[in-house]
Amino acid sequence: MDQYRDFAFVYDELMDDVDYEGWVDYIEKIIEKENAKVKNILELACGTGNITIPLAKKNYDIAGIDISDEMLNVARSKAEKENIELVLLEQDISELDFDVTNLDCVLCACDGFNYITYDEDLINIFSKTHELLKEEGIFIFDISSFYKLSTVLGDNMYGENRENISYMWQNYFDDEQNLVEMELTFFVADENGKYDKHEEVHLQRAYTEDEIIDMLEEAGFSDVKVYGDFTFDAPEEDSERIFFVCRK
Ligand SMILES: C[S@@+](CC[C@H](N)C(=O)[O-])C[C@H]1O[C@@H](n2cnc3c(N)ncnc32)[C@H](O)[C@@H]1O
Incomplete structure (x- = not known):
């Protein structure tokens, strides 16, 4: 009973209430607020491309990685319909292996990291991300909150x-x-x-904010910014989505 196998074909329909356009706007606002220069993006756990495709349309050079070939196939056919060329790789991000370095941005949207259930795997992803980013490169991701x-x-x-x-x-x-x-x-x-x-x-896996910050620091990131629910404010006790932003 693999995750995101048959579910891949109903994922987009069941996510039809998610404001992906607003999500992409929020990501761009973070980039703007950080004054980061972003042209290329590596997106981890990109799924059916709901963030990947809009970003590609905005002229970012974006590559997506996901463990589910079925999710990637949905992304491929949506991209094809829109005449968008995407680099999509099937890979377990716990063993992230990407050979382009000096990246401007690494992204993981919609709680992909909650699927990483062991601390050592998540630290490994954060370390690899640190390695792949250029100096001052930006790492943006969200998780579903512990709450x-x-x-x-x-x-x-x-x-x-x-x-x-x-x-x-x-x-x-x-x-x-x-x-x-x-x-x-x-x-x-x-x-x-x-x-x-x-x-x-x-x-x-439910992670607390402090656990994530400690792991980011262990991987070499410092000055981690933490925002709640698509705002630029610190999360509240009942925030459901927590965004983390840090620079190399
Ligand atoms: C909730 S979906 C999010 C998909 C997409 N980011 C979005 O915004 O719609 C979580 C995704 O994480 C992927 N995933 C889970 N574990 C993974 C792993 N170890 N390596 C790569 N992708 C993984 C799943 O296949 C799924 O596509």
Whole structure:
């Protein structure tokens, strides 16, 4: 039951309430606020390209990496439809291997790093990112907050009955390991209205802000800025998305 295999084909539909345009604007505002010169971007855990494609359209040279070939295939076909050339690589970012250095920006959007469940793997990603960035290069990413994973998603169950997709999403939070296991069961209708059942288990780790800052510092970053929920203010106790910004 690999993560983001069958789910890749319903991901965009189920994320249709996410304001990706606003997300890309916020990323550009961060770049502007930091006065960073950004032309090339490496995007980690790029998924179906919801951030990658709009950034490519804004003339950034962007390469995306994701562990799921299915997610990348969705990104490839969307890019093809829009005549956009993208470099997309299938890779586990825990073993990040990218041979272009001196990058202006490394990005990871929409809680990709929560899927990295071991400290040493996340530190390894941060160290590799540090190595790949140019001097003054900028590293921007967000995570789902500890509060969101432990309390909002926590042990809750969600469900929705849409026209062609119905899903149940049952979560279990392990407060010893700070891991949330998400059991996703979804039913997708074909053109004859016959439903196929699909199941996936996703595992995300809840990190505190301090844990992330310590790991960034261990990897060589300093002066880490932390923002809550698409603002430029420090996160509140109930912020659900925490943004981290740091320079090499
Ligand atoms: C919530 S999706 C975010 C996708 C995209 N960034 C977006 O904004 O829509 C998380 C993504 O992380 C990817 N992912 C999870 N673990 C990964 C790993 N170890 N290496 C690379 N990608 C990973 C998944 O395949 C999935 O595409």
